[in-house]
Amino acid sequence: MSGKERLPVRGAQGDLLRLVAGGHAESRAELARLSGLAASSVSLRVEELIDSGLLVEEGSGASRGGRRPRRLRLSPTAGLLAVADLGAHHVRLGLLDLSGTPLVIEEHPCDINRGPEAVLDWMADVFDELLERHGRDGSSVVPLRGIGTGIPGPVDPASGRVVSPSRMPGWNNFPVAEHLGRRYDLPVLVENDANLMAIGEARAWPRCDNLMVLKAGTGIGCGVIVEGRLHRGRGAAGDISHVRVRTDSSVTCSCGHSDCLEAYASGAALMSALAEHGITVRRPAGIVTSVDDGVPEATALVRNAGRLIGEVLTVLVNFFNPDAIVVGGSLSAAEPLISAIRAAVYERCLPLATRDLEIAVTRVGRDAALLGAGSLLLDAALAFESTHV
Amino acid sequence: MSGKERLPVRGAQGDLLRLVAGGHAESRAELARLSGLAASSVSLRVEELIDSGLLVEEGSGASRGGRRPRRLRLSPTAGLLAVADLGAHHVRLGLLDLSGTPLVIEEHPCDINRGPEAVLDWMADVFDELLERHGRDGSSVVPLRGIGTGIPGPVDPASGRVVSPSRMPGWNNFPVAEHLGRRYDLPVLVENDANLMAIGEARAWPRCDNLMVLKAGTGIGCGVIVEGRLHRGRGAAGDISHVRVRTDSSVTCSCGHSDCLEAYASGAALMSALAEHGITVRRPAGIVTSVDDGVPEATALVRNAGRLIGEVLTVLVNFFNPDAIVVGGSLSAAEPLISAIRAAVYERCLPLATRDLEIAVTRVGRDAALLGAGSLLLDAALAFESTHV
DNA sequence: CGCTTAATCTTCGATCTCGAAGGAAGATGG
DNA sequence: CCATCTTCCTTCGAGATCGAAGATTAAGCG
Structure with a gap:
């Protein structure tokens, strides 16, 4: 070939x-x-x-x-897809074959604050290296058919730009797709990470056509699957982090409003709350460790976060009436978070809406966003091939 | 023919x-x-x-x-659809041609508390009478191709049964579709009234594929259009009336929970609140009259209802990110309601979500549910014909 | 008014798709 | 082990669909 x-x-x-x-x-x-x-x-x-x-x-x-x-x-020689999932401090990236099966997946530390050019160029270098090592079947070179990446912030998928992200200094309005497209003459997919996660997760929930997939990590994201397809609305759908929650205290969120869910229940918020108790953790995963170690402050904070998230989900479950709510992200490993969410939702929602509702932890795990990117990219790649003949 | x-x-x-x-x-x-x-x-x-x-x-x-x-x-001789929109105290019904154009629409007083058999049989009598008067084109009889009705409560569209309605004594679990089907050997459509309204309204919003259609009448209903099609979820989607709202006082709703939106902002709630001020109105439309007449208590109550509804919509707009929110139902004629909804949504939602969001009053008016029933029925009728050959 | 352009609709032979019938391969059950 | 059933896949003629070319109608313009 x-x-x-x-x-x-x-x-x-x-x-x-x-x-x-x-x-x-x-x-x-x-x-x-x-x-x-x-x-x-x-x-x-x-x-x-x-x-x-x-x-x-x-x-x-x-x-x-x-x-x-x-x-x-x-055929394993039909093509490859290069996919990445950009996080706040780490990036996961890998190569998939056209059916979405991973050939190789790696995780590297990566500070997103270094700015878009530095991060994306380095990412492309890693892709090239991976292709060098894994991009051949026997003696024949397997062609690369597409590039896709998840971004931990709002994305306009049409233009492939980042749109007013809250935790990505230097990235606002940066044309990610265009930048990657200059290096590869291939379809480029840029999408919000929670959305990709939702698509990746959807394949693992075969009888569930309507899904809410929550990403609980440094921030709180949510991807929505309607009738088996990603719902984007006008491009911003799935945001639940800036919803006002019922609390006694009052905190101003980075968005300018008071008492956003994110200001109480995100990994970032929990980390700084733990710091006030003299407990220092560097990554959201550290919170889970603290909970597993039986640190009472950590458990109480996580449980409270779950309750707040659950109360927000209440409204959405009545309205959207999904088949399942899937919780992923690094905080999803904390059992008290899930049970608090369950308790809040089952307590307050309409019986009709919760009758067959499943609330569960991710089935796919940390690679969900990469697999989701593969799934979307396949369509993009096929469309690309059929229009560029 | x-x-x-x-x-x-x-x-x-x-x-x-x-x-x-x-x-x-x-x-x-x-x-x-x-x-x-x-x-x-x-x-x-x-x-x-x-x-x-x-x-x-x-x-x-x-x-x-x-x-x-x-x-x-x-062709005007291709067929007719008989549709009805059952309300708490009135029913609107009429005949449409297959393209959804009304031939005749009438409104009759009808007490839904008389129970399903009495109401439905009387409804069918009215249909027969309408067909007698309008069911011929020149000398040829135009065949009836389907029956459809909207119900002011939750409906399981698969079975055509009413499911635990809050304001329809005697109707719980009644097989509406089956009952009507015994009288007519035709496709029978039974659907929630707000859902039908949403479908009817959707045709009037051609560039808007994602819509929330609010019905503010005796109760509060909501129909959701996703990608141009009605979203049912597991059958109960679109409920917003039993969401907890932020208030100082505390009221227990008929659903057993406290502080539901419905207990503060529905036409029924507003009517009893007005009664406490010594102002008696019999129908939600009477509230609008009071507002138009400049009764200060009525205006204040309606504005407060709008604010509460708007605050609930806030969460849903961020999550669902629709192209437009359409407000219908008898209360939609009250200007303060709409402006209070607008104010709450634009104040608290993400700029990305409200950038192109339109919040407007129904374009179709009172016949929206009838037209929606026609639209759904056409599909049912065509499917029926193609499977029953 | 005639020329150009543009959109709608029809004609006709080449191509694609269907569905019925049958062959291939294995499960089931005496 | 053999008859029978089920499912998977292929063969082949009938019929549906396509697309290119042309006929038809009308707007825009010198």
């Missing part, structure tokens, strides 16, 4: 490729069921996709009472 | 019919653009639809710089 040929992704072929890549279908029969095409047409298209080297047949699947299906997979 | 023949609505023809009926397309060219079919295929299918008497050509539309399009309409 030369690494530059286009994917044949127009029309029916593209749909089939998407279904296989998205993990929705593994055999011709499944493709026929999901795509709505006739079985005969599916066979024909699959034949072509195999001929062009994008799909491969690999063994056979489990029988459902008859002949075994012949399993289809994306 | 015999009035019993099936609509030819399978495959491409059905899609085209839906596009015309839904008001999305008015010419072959538009159909081609929206359906994704080739212009030639569209011409062919439209030809057949005209031959079978469902579509008619009617004059020509405005030129866009070239040949004028030949306008397509649903």
Whole structure:
């Protein structure tokens, strides 16, 4: 493979490729069921996709009472996606194949305050290095098909710019997508980290089409999945951190309003509250350690944070009526946080809304945002290939 | 026409019919653009639809710089839909053609407390009478294609049952759809009234795919439109009336919790608050009259209700980030209500979320729920015809 | 008024998709 | 072990869809 040929992704072929890549279908029969095409047409298209080297047949699947299906997979040589999840102090990045399976994932310390150019250029260097080491299958170079990154702040996905972030000095209005696009002639995806997390998580909740995915880390983020797809609204959907909460005291948030949820329940807020008790932790994960170590102040603070978050979720659960609320982010490992959220939601919501509501910890774990980026990027990559022929 | 023949609505023809009926397309060219079919295929299918008497050509539309399009309409003889909007003390009902245009709409007093059988049977009698008077085009009988009704309480749309309503004694768990279905062998639609209102309103907000439609009447309801489609969640989505509000006093709501929005800001709550001031009104519309007459207590109460509603909306606007909030229901005619809602939302929401947010009064008016019922019913009717061949 | 441009709609042969029928491979059950 | 059922996949003719080319109608403009 030369690494530059286009994917044949127009029309029916593209749909089939998407279904296989998205993990929705593994055999011709499944493709026929999901795509709505006739079985005969599916066979024909699959034949072509195999001929062009994008799909491969690999063994056979489990029988459902008859002949075994012949399993289809994306060819490992079809392409790679480079994805990153930028956090406040660390970045996770890796390479995925087109079906979203990770080849390699690494975590590096990275101070986001160094500014966009420095961070993004360094990130691209790491990508190049990863490609050098993992970007070949046997002797052939596997082509890179897209770049995606999550940003811990609001993003305008159309322009790929960061929009008035609260904890990223120097990044406001920076054209992240454009900057990365100058280095790679490929589709570039820039999206809020909680949104990516939501997409990554959604695949792990197959019967749940409406999801709220909470990211409890340094800040509080939320991604919303409606009917299986990310809901962006006008671009800012999912914010719950600047909602006013019921408290006795009064704190002014960085946004200028008083008593925002973020000012009481974010990892940053908890860390500074702990500091007032003489307990110093450097990362939100340290709070979890303190809780696990049985530090009473930490447990009390985390439980209170859970209660506040839960009270905000109350309103949203009645309104949005999701199938599940998934909690991720580094604080999600703190058991008292989850149980306090559960208690608040189940206590105050309408019975109709909580009847079948599941409130649970992430199933995917720390890679959720990377997998989500892969999932979105695949669509972008296929669209790119089909419009740039 | 015999009035019993099936609509030819399978495959491409059905899609085209839906596009015309839904008001999305008015010419072959538009159909081609929206359906994704080739212009030639569209011409062919439209030809057949005209031959079978469902579509008619009617004059020509405005030129866009070239040949004028030949306008397509649903034939007035294609079918009728009977729709109703059940309120606490009144019912509005009427007949629509398949494109959702009203032939006749009437309002009758109707006490919902008489129980489901009495109300529904009487409603069906009125439908029969309307059909008698308006159900013919020239000499031919136009067939009835579906029945739909809005209910002022929670509805399980799958089963067509009312689910634990707060102000409809005797209706709990009553199978409304089944009851109506016994009288008519037709698709029957039963849906919450605020949801129907939202669908009806959505057509009047063409550039707004994400809408919150508030119904402020005896109770407080809310319908949610996501990406142009009604969001039901697990069936209970859109409830905002049992959210806890920030107040000094403390009131217990009928749901058992304290300080629900409904207990302060619903028409029912406002009426009893007015009664304490010695001002008696019988319907929520009477509150509006009092406000217009300059009764200070009424204005103050309504403004306070608006503020409380606005504060609840704050959370939802940040989270859902809609294009517009539309306020309907009888209280929406009270100017202080709207301005108080606006003030609260614009004051407290994130700038990103309110930047392009429109908060406005209903464009459709009192018939919104009827039109919404028609819109949903059309889909149900086409699906019914295509599965029952 | 004729020329150009633009949009709508139709004609017609090439191509794609469907669905019925049948072959392949395995589960089930005497 | 063999008949029977189920599921998966392919073959092949009928029919639907496409797209290019052309006919039709009309606006814009010198």
